[in-house]
Amino acid sequence: MNTDSTDSTAGAEGTGGAGGTGGAAPGRPVLVTGGTGTLGRQVVRRLLDRQRAVRVMSRRARPAGDRAPYEWASCDLAKGRGIDAAVAGVDTIVHCATTLTGDDEAAARRLLGAVRESDTELRHFVYVSIVGIDRVPLGYYRRKLAAEGVLESSGLPYTVLRTTQFHDLIALMATCQRRLPVVFTLSGVSFQPVDSGEVADRLVELAQAEPAGRVADMGGPEVRTARDLARSTLDAYVRRRRVVPLRLPGRAFGAYRAGGHLAPERAVGRLTFEDHLAATGGSAGRPAR
Numbered sequence: 312m313n314t315d316s317t318d319s320t321a322g323a324e325g326t327g328g329a330g331g332t333g334g335a336a337p338g339r340p341v342l343v344t345g346g347t348g349t350l351g352r353q354v355v356r357r358l359l360d361r362q363r364a365v366r367v368m369s370r371r372a373r374p375a376g377d378r379a380p381y382e383w384a385s386c387d388l389a390k391g392r393g394i395d396a397a398v399a400g401v402d403t404i405v406h407c408a409t410t411l412t413g414d415d416e417a418a419a420r421r422l423l424g425a426v427r428e429s430d431t432e433l434r435h436f437v438y439v440s441i442v443g444i445d446r447v448p449l450g451y452y453r454r455k456l457a458a459e460g461v462l463e464s465s466g467l468p469y470t471v472l473r474t475t476q477f478h479d480l481i482a483l484m485a486t487c488q489r490r491l492p493v494v495f496t497l498s499g500v501s502f503q504p505v506d507s508g509e510v511a512d513r514l515v516e517l518a519q520a521e522p523a524g525r526v527a528d529m530g531g532p533e534v535r536t537a538r539d540l541a542r543s544t545l546d547a548y549v550r551r552r553r554v555v556p557l558r559l560p561g562r563a564f565g566a567y568r569a570g571g572h573l574a575p576e577r578a579v580g581r582l583t584f585e586d587h588l589a590a591t592g593g594s595a596g597r598p599a600r
């Protein structure tokens with residue numbers, strides 16, 4: 312049992328309440344955990360476009376002035392705060408919350424435990440995971456794999472979609488180093504980045520369908536070297552930086568070099584990395600810094 316916070320912002324704030332939603336769609340809501348994140352906010356937008364009632368989960372209070380037509384659940388899956396109220400009465404959960412420093416397995420246990428202990432008749436739990444979590448021995452991946460296991464053994468109706476890295480993350484790997492004189496990349500490693508909007512499309516499609524267990528992986532349209540992707544990012548946003556490939560030791564990086572995180576046979580994404588750079592203002596030519 313998780314402990315609901317006594318904070319007045321905790322729990323689901325519905326239409327007309329302090330969190331004023333401006334007229335949410337009728338019906339039991341879809342709870343989007345991580346609904347403020349890169350992927351989750353795109354899932355939220357697509358569900359609203361389809362006239363679905365939506366509840367956004369975030370650790371934060373609803374921002375003042377947010378009049379979007381969704382409910383808001385202030386909840387911390389790591390601390391076990393606000394979970395019971397967040398899951399109360401939902402139809403479907405699309406679980407996009409994650410934290411690189413936290414424990415996604417424990418978060419999944421708390422979330423699923425709260426559903427089982429509630430009166431909520433959950434129709435569908437959809438989880439987004441990562442291609443190769445069973446092949447690349449990274450701590451974060453181990454916890455994602457364990458979270459999948461928790462879901463599989465929960466007895467709840469579920470679907471799991473594993474995808475490759477998002478374009479956003481691959482671009483960030485270069486731009487976060489923009490203050491350095493050179494930009495480091497992983498030597499011998501390729502990525503197959505996918506558009507997070509296309510992943511959101513797929514998750515919404517899956518959420519509306521019947522629970523299907525683990526479905527076919529989703530990969531981006533191209534497999535390209537980390538060096539090539541960093542060069543494209545720098546050319547688009549930063550320029551005048553040398554790319555320096557680094558060969559890192561350890562089993563995890565060996566598994567990356569072996570392509571354990573790729574799904575070339577599932578290159579179903581359509582939007583390329585260059586499409587992403589163009590859409591986010593990159594190739595429009597930001598001034599060089």
Ligand SMILES: NC(=O)c1ccc[n+]([C@@H]2O[C@H](COP(=O)([O-])OP(=O)(O)OC[C@H]3O[C@@H](n4cnc5c(N)ncnc54)[C@H](OP(=O)(O)O)[C@@H]3O)[C@@H](O)[C@H]2O)c1
Binds near residue numbers: 413439
């Ligand atoms: N990024 C990729 O390349 C990639 C590839 C494949 C799969 N995935 C998976 O896709 C999912 C979404 O990734 P993303 O890149 O969109 O993540 P993100 O942008 O980092 O967003 C993380 C979300 O998790 C929420 N969150 C963090 N800690 C929380 C906590 N303790 N309790 C409740 N909510 C919490 C955050 O909400 P607040 O900050 O508002 O609390 C935020 O909305 C993750 O499961 C990830 O493993 C990502």
